[in-house]
Amino acid sequence: MVTEPFSKPVKDSVAKVNNEIEVGENLDFQRKWWRFENVVWVFFTLIILLDLAGLFGRGPIAKAERRSADGTIDVKYERIERTDSPSILTIDFGPSAIQDGKITLYVSQSLVKALGTQRVVPAPLETRIGNGGLTYSFPASRLPATVDLALEPSGPGVYDFTIGVVGAAPVHAKVFVVP
Amino acid sequence: MAAVVRAFFGYFFLVMIVRIVGRRPGKQMTPFEFVLIFFIGGLALTAIVGDEVSFTNAICQIITIGLAHYTLAWARTKSSRFARLVDGTPLILLEKKEWRAQTLRFQRVNQDDVLASARDSGLKTLDQVDRAVLERNGEISISPMQATPRKA
Numbered sequence: 001m002v003t004e005p006f007s008k009p010v011k012d013s014v015a016k017v018n019n020e021i022e023v024g025e026n027l028d029f030q031r032k033w034w035r036f037e038n039v040v041w042v043f044f045t046l047i048i049l050l051d052l053a054g055l056f057g058r059g060p061i062a063k064a065e066r067r068s069a070d071g072t073i074d075v076k077y078e079r080i081e082r083t084d085s086p087s088i089l090t091i092d093f094g095p096s097a098i099q100d101g102k103i104t105l106y107v108s109q110s111l112v113k114a115l116g117t118q119r120v121v122p123a124p125l126e127t128r129i130g131n132g133g134l135t136y137s138f139p140a141s142r143l144p145a146t147v148d149l150a151l152e153p154s155g156p157g158v159y160d161f162t163i164g165v166v167g168a169a170p171v172h173a174k175v176f177v178v179p
Numbered sequence: 180m181a182a183v184v185r186a187f188f189g190y191f192f193l194v195m196i197v198r199i200v201g202r203r204p205g206k207q208m209t210p211f212e213f214v215l216i217f218f219i220g221g222l223a224l225t226a227i228v229g230d231e232v233s234f235t236n237a238i239c240q241i242i243t244i245g246l247a248h249y250t251l252a253w254a255r256t257k258s259s260r261f262a263r264l265v266d267g268t269p270l271i272l273l274e275k276k277e278w279r280a281q282t283l284r285f286q287r288v289n290q291d292d293v294l295a296s297a298r299d300s301g302l303k304t305l306d307q308v309d310r311a312v313l314e315r316n317g318e319i320s321i322s323p324m325q326a327t328p329r330k331a
Contacts, residue, residue, distance in 0.1 A: 026268045030282075040199050
């Protein structure tokens with residue numbers, strides 16, 4: 001059943017200018033809006049500057065480096081990452097990392113699942129599961145020796161990870177993933 | 180769920196951006212506006228869809244945007260304050276042979292834009308213009324001197 005009237009009389013709801021034309025201008029509101037726009041543009045500029053600096057990932061602020069206490073590994077990574085955006089975590093090994101012609105590297109589950117390890121370069125000779133993560137074995141001869149992990153986080157959040165040569169001091173770090 | 184949230188947020192964010200960027204004068208889109216609209220739309224689309232390219236996701240996101248638009252339109256009819264925030268108000272640019280300098284500057288409108296609209300209304304000089312109003316949709320309405328108002 002229709003309750004709204006089919007028609008209603010025209011009322012003077014819009015202010016007339018000089019009693020002539022109904023424009024509906026509201027300069028008080030408009031001046032406040034112009035001031036608001038100026039604030040918003042400053043805010044937008046600030047966001048872009050922070051983005052260029054890397055506060056939202058992919059910039060100088062986002063880059064981080066951690067070395068293990070005994071110098072077996074040096075990890076270069078991005079402490080601020082973006083969801084579904086690729087990044088590279090680089091592990092440089094020190095002299096004591098090579099044992100019996102190979103390097104055995106442990107990575108925590110968070111690096112694999114939450115931070116989304118897509119590829120390990122070079123491909124490991126062997127991968128073992130357990131101890132809350134994965135253990136990779138790489139044949140190794142002499143330094144310099146480097147392994148890269150290609151990451152692609154699947155969702156926003158704060159994730160702790162651990163990475164280290166088995167039997168040596170690990171590196172613990174935190175990554176912030178923005179949406 | 181995240182895809183629907185992204186669609187909802189994306190719609191309102193785009194409405195806000197277009198509102199902030201401001202209304203350009205003129206009834207037709209210039210190449211400048213084409214670039215802006217399609218560029219912004221394309222960028223928003225890639226972020227909103229992400230890697231969820233299923234038909235199901237597309238349907239859900241389209242419905243979400245439809246609902247968001249309906250909500251916005253409904254809210255505009257319920258609150259004149261909200262309507263003012265979303266649409267803005269008409270602004271007088273020229274009145275009784277005097278330019279509203281502050282409005283022209285802050286709205287980034289040139290006198291040439293008003294002249295173009297006047298010519299479009301069949302007027303030859305600014306002396307024939309009683310009032311020029313920048314409408315909410317960016318069109319400039321011209322009221323000729325001692326004539327019934329016509330839309331530009």
